[in-house]
Ligand SMILES: Cc1cc2nc3c(=O)[nH]c(=O)nc-3n(C[C@H](O)[C@H](O)[C@H](O)COP(=O)(O)OP(=O)(O)OC[C@H]3O[C@@H](n4cnc5c(N)ncnc54)[C@H](O)[C@@H]3O)c2cc1C
Ligand code: FES
């Protein structure tokens with residue numbers, strides 16, 4: 001434990017002494033003259049601020065891109081960060097930078113440092129096939145003037161990395177982050193405390209002493225509030241180094257996902273085991289956000305338009321809630337009480353999400369939004385059916401977001417689907433209940449009537465997608 005921690009930035013330790021825990025890494029870097037990392041939106045939308053955090057990966061390491069505008073600098077105490085200013089060797093550009101020059105991937109250049117960092121992480125990604133372009137690698141970076149073609153050409157032109165210092169760094173172990181306790185006295189004389197515990201026991205001891213503490217998972221919601229709404233708390237507690245929240249376990253009864261596992265890891269490790277996740281996460285913000293965002297944050301935020309609740313409600317997920325008193329399990333269907341109000345008790349956290357077995361044999365996630373990628377839902381739906389050998393539905397789950405004050409299931413429609421095959425008549429029967437199941441609102445994303453229509457249309461889409469002709473086309 002250290003009271004005056006540092007961050008290693010491009011190989012150079014920089015002191016975090018007296019840094020306000022609300023200060024994002026982006027501003028911390030820029031205030032120290034590291035202005036290569038740019039600020040565009042300060043809310044995770046543009047990727048101009050992308051940096052790489054060197055992250056433990058068993059006996060080796062991984063380069064993980066994050067939006068530095070949404071990560072507290074003190075949250076990275078003791079960790080290693082690579083910025084766009086740490087790539088070139090003297091006058092010699094890094095191959096990723098040289099490729100951007102060669103293909104004309106930069107015009108005004110404002111977005112370029114962020115793209116370079118995303119390309120850098122992709123260049124060294126285990127399993128990357130040189131010549132192939134994985135769009136997701138740059139999905140969180142926006143460019144207003146160059147256009148994406150030359151940037152994708154830069155990525156396509158990159159050979160496998162040579163035996164350079166970054167490749168050698170990846171082969172080395174990165175220790176798990178240590179516990180941090182940090183206090184800053186601000187200009188107005190007030191004190192802000194920051195804790196980064198590494199065990200649940202330590203977390204609950206901190207919460208007992210600091211009951212007003214604000215928890216930070218990945219910080220992708222909390223730091224938007226810090227940057228855009230100027231929200232401040234006397235105490236911040238980071239959950240991102242608590243090993244018990246970062247595991248994924250599977251046994252005969254359930255798949256248990258730690259509430260602090262970054263969404264990109266769930267996508268990579270479970271996208272095939274649970275196809276709902278394989279459909280959900282590519283539509284959930286961008287890879288940059290998913291490298292930090294967690295299920296715990298998405299559920300406790302309790303937004304009616306959060307994307308994981310409809311998927312997890314359809315999977316009949318159960319939450320493991322933990323506090324100093326122990327743990328309890330609560331079906332997710334009982335978690336959302338009202339608009340942004342949950343059943344979480346004081347001093348309690350979401351520790352894990354359990355997806356019970358057997359998994360449904362039909363599972364689909366649909367998201368209606370103005371853009372396909374990197375957008376917030378107007379309406380989202382998670383559908384799941386458990387069917388017997390004759391195709392008769394034994395259990396149905398139809399869950400929606402964006403149509404009520406909380407994410408919710410259409411239970412009356414579920415009831416009429418059970419005991420029958422999912423044919424055109426079943427859709428008609430369910431539709432009579434879906435039309436009146438919810439009371440959606442009108443806002444800038446869609447009118448109440450539009451949302452109401454989507455509730456039924458998405459079930460019709462499921463039927464169309466499951467028809468033999470659609471399945472053959474897939
Ligand atoms: C650019 C951008 C795009 C986004 N796109 C989407 C999208 O497409 N779909 C979507 O659903 N969301 C989206 N979000 C919202 C956000 O990324 C998600 O809600 C994310 O899952 C939040 O997780 P987090 O760990 O970052 O939460 P945090 O910001 O760390 O926390 C959110 C809330 O949950 C609390 N909390 C966190 N973890 C726990 C826990 N384990 N136990 C108890 N309380 C906890 C915090 O105190 C806070 O109140 C987007 C956000 C941004 C900035
Ligand atoms: S400044 Fe736009 S994503 Fe960080």
Ligand code: FES
Nearest residue numbers: 107108111143144
């Ligand atoms: S080069 Fe100008 S925004 Fe991308």
